[in-house]
Amino acid sequence: MFSAWCDLRELIPYAFGYMMAAKVGTGLVAEIGAMRITDEVDALEVMGISSMTFLCGTRLLAALMVHPSPTSRRLGPASSPVTWPSCSRSVRSPPAATS
Secondary structure (H helix, E strand, O other): OHHHHHHHHHHHHHHHHHHHHHHHHHHHHHHHHHHHHOOHHHHHHHOOOOHHHHHHHHHHHHHHHHOOHHHHHHOOHHHOOOOOOOOOOOOOOOOOOOO
8 A cells, every 4th residue: 555655656746747748738739830820830931930940949948948957957067967955965974982
């Protein structure tokens, strides 16, 4: 019973993440589809702007600005792993007894 409860607690954040990604992704696709129907994408192409780069690039840039933690780990100094303050505490041995 305890093992099943722990498995459930581990899987719920992943399931929620997948659900949120699906909801946001379908919203973006629906928005771009509505732009295609109302000829907004064609207007970008007539102006000489690459519609794919403009529409997808700006959304990707916004996603990176809103949620920077996955990218900040990779873009750190020399791609070194990030050391978090709570995890970097050193454990010191007790001082030696003097007689």
